[in-house]
Amino acid sequence: MSFNSSESAYGLTPEDFVQLKSIGITAGEVNRQLERLPQGFPPLHIDRPALLGDGVKQLAQNELEALGKCYQQAIIDGIEIYKFVPASGAASRMFKNLLAYLNGDQGHYSEVRKFCHNIHRFAFAGQLEASCPDLETLIQNKQYHSILEQLLTADGLNY
Secondary structure, eight states, X not given: OOXXXXXXXXXXXXXXXXXXXXXXXXXXXXXXXXXHTTTOOOOOOOOSOOEETBEEOOOOHHHHHHHHHHHHXXXXXXXXXXXXXXXXXXXXXXXXXXXXXXXXXXXXXXXXXXXXXXXXXXTTHHHHHHHOTTHHHHHHTTOHHHHHHHHHSTTTTOX
């Protein structure tokens, strides 16, 4: 594959190759990466979280404003905007039975009860407590449906 080729099997255009070349990515590197996609990748060893200044860049106000204008112009120009949300599926699996209970499946009562009585252990507990000041009362009164509504629906946190 060369940078002067017509559209590739992966949908890359000649313009894509020009852009890649401009940032120092060779045709060989493009080939290597594209050939790797069908095979998958080995698990990544993670040695620390990404933090501000170490993997995460905080944008300055003028950068945010410039990007906001670029986004608004794209909408005006009719460019279709997509949101990419990487996810492992863990959240959907975690909430699967809770959603089933919320939708009337009482077969998950004991799991929902355990979840609600341990809700303070979850990372979102602070958000839930802030949006649901009567959380403790709901737990004590076994009003699990109300808790799940607050956590999972658009009327609440929309998890």
